[in-house]
């Protein structure tokens with residue numbers, strides 16, 4: 001076992017430097033010319049550049065290689081322009097004298113940098129050129145691809161050419177050939193990939209293939225949930241999460257409609273106002289993420305309400321207790337993807353819905369609560385963020401096996417509507433007296449009018465009764481933290 005610090009003498013141009021890795025960070029001096037280069041064109045760079053040395057955390061180091069010219073090349077993805085700004089790819093090339101010593105240093109450092117993580121992953125990459133405002137191709141070429149290459153990752157790339165293309169690819173993919181499926185898109189493509197995997201006859205194996213999310217859509221709910229409000233739209237941070245992350249188990253919701261339709265939702269099942277905002281704002285796509293806010297304000301002011309029968313199996317309905325549980329969860333050790341679970345049938349081919357499907361009668365023993373009313377919105381979710389500035393379900397956790405259910409009543413009123421809208425930006429709306437926020441095991445919603453919108457992960461779904469049930473850890477998502485970014489205020493983490 002090599003002992004810390006791991007030291008290596010090298011030259012950066014004519015400047016002699018010492019590279020020191022202590023198990024936490026890699027540090028080296030910068031010659032003055034490099035310091036001014038680093039400072040030029042960037043905002044205050046923090047102590048790292050301005051004080052004449054550069055520091056990278058272990059997690060930020062993408063690769064250390066020895067070039068054909070026998071130079072030592074270090075690639076990292078780190079914040080350079082301030083901690084809240086997008087990380088950037090930095091590559092340093094050092095001249096070295098003793099190749100054997102350098103090679104040993106490189107091996108020792110890389111062993112730590114990629115401890116418990118496969119180095120040089122091979123990805124299936126799906127880029128939706130029409131996602132969001134149509135920037136996904138540029139995002140891929142300018143930012144994501146150079147980072148994957150610098151990290152020594154390889155990939156097989158497909159630009160999606162039509163709706164459901166991502167689903168077809170996931171359904172037919174040789175899953176053993178890849179370490180993960182990465183989408184450069186919004187949540188619609190991720191929804192398709194998940195459903196493609198779950199439709200396979202070998203779903204038991206296929207759903208273990210982790211997913212990676214690079215934000216290239218309008219909402220990018222998964223990216224925001226993984227990386228938080230400040231970094232959710234940052235492509236480089238998302239790529240780092242994919243290259244250096246481990247498989248975090250993530251619950252899926254099975255959704256049944258009619259007598260036979262079943263599919264899976266990983267994000268949001270919405271009815272009423274939020275569904276209208278999601279699906280009824282397609283014509284505002286040019287606005288980017290602002291379309292959601294713009295449309296929501298209009299809907300709230302119109303005070304529209306939607307009649308339905310709502311049935312749910314409560315797990316917790318007190319928001320203070322939900323907040324306590326959230327804080328407890330944040331203080332527990334992270335759980336990484338488990339290789340087994342118990343919700344498959346005997347052939348290990350089908351996921352069993354414990355609470356039946358929407359066409360079945362509700363079983364009394366399951367503890368259903370049934371109510372019939374007009375509501376402004378009823379939204380189930382497994383992710384805390386819907387989009388930038390919309391933390392609609394702040395207590396949502398990746399793998400608690402429960403659905404977070406948000407209900408706005410019919411008599412919201414304009415004043416409360418505005419307060420709630422403002423609250424959604426940080427997730428504090430759940431404490432508003434007019435808002436109901438529950439943790440449920442399953443819910444069933446039956447619209448009591450003829451037409452409207454139902455949105456499942458942003459996808460248009462027939463306006464008919466549906467039932468949603470959470471299944472624990474059915475898929476996994478690459479993540480460095482192993483949990484979603486903090487979305488509920490209070491507590492220590």
Ligand SMILES: Nc1ncnc2c1ncn2[C@@H]1O[C@H](COP(=O)(O)OP(=O)(O)OP(=O)(O)O)[C@@H](O)[C@H]1O
Pocket residue numbers: 128129130131132133160161162163164165184185186187188189190192216217218219220221458
């Ligand atoms: N080449 C294509 N032409 C038309 N539609 C496509 C194409 N490729 C994918 N799609 C469809 O585009 C839809 C939206 O994609 P995506 O989720 O990437 O973006 P978004 O809707 O802007 O983002 P978000 O879901 O985060 O709001 C998906 O339902 C997908 O089926």
